[in-house]
Amino acid sequence: MSNITNADLHCHSKVSDGTLEPEALAQRAQANGVELWALTDHDEIGGQQRALDAALALGMPYLTGCEISVSFAGKVVHIVGLGFDHTDPGMLAGLQATRGGRAERAREMAAGLARVGIQGAYEGALQYVSNPDLISRTHFARWLVDAGHCGDVPEVFRRFLTEGKPGYVEHKWARLGDAVRWIKEASGVAVIAHPARYGFTPTVEYALITEFIAHGGRGIEVVTGSHTAADAVRYTDTAEEFGLLASRGSDFHSPTESHTDLGKLDMLPGRLTPVWTALEERIHRP
Known part of the structure; x- marks a missing residue:
């Protein structure tokens, strides 16, 4: 699987806040040339078996996925889990608690x-x-x-x-260490999602990354639907500096809302180590 380049490891279905069913997303990914796919619904893995079955039926390799909401430095940060056991009781319980409220x-x-x-x-x-x-x-x-x-x-x-506006209400999300632990104990790899979106100062971002690594986190999204070309360059350097695996995902939600379609991202820079190379044994193949 080392020859994979068009992996899309971040998208959402109707099981969370996307507008398409998992099966329709699988078809869209396959039609767009995706060579390795993951559905990463927010704090929910109820669509994983459907996505897995649909991907395999289309001849497309699949990694399990989830995007977990955590609180860090007063903001909501997202941690993507990839390649985990989607029947793991600890992860199921943790996600259920996070959804509560x-x-x-x-x-x-x-x-x-x-x-x-x-x-x-x-x-x-x-x-x-x-x-x-x-x-x-x-x-x-x-x-x-x-x-x-x-x-x-x-x-x-x-x-x-958004914060300070009439409809904004803060929610108590998971802790960073808990999210990484759930993913690790279910045999998956934890990845920081779209880091440029958080607007952290360099000091706070350094704290996020070092704490993430201390808990056992191993990857960072470099090329995503919400990163600019300059962001991709910046987080290429970050991945190299901290020895992190690089991930790639469109963060696709809807044909009418998302500006980056499944499988239509720029490729990862060749000098980075793709996260999927560390998940070889976790990839479900047709």
């Missing part, structure tokens, strides 16, 4: 929106949710756009759903 948080978000004149947001957002345990800001954003309150999803976040 989302419904209560969603009701608080709706109350905040109601205070600025937007009624019915909770019921509206539920119309876009396949799994009520995973109701999120994205579901609110889709409803607010379709209900005519905003022109697009980015406008929703700017006006209503």
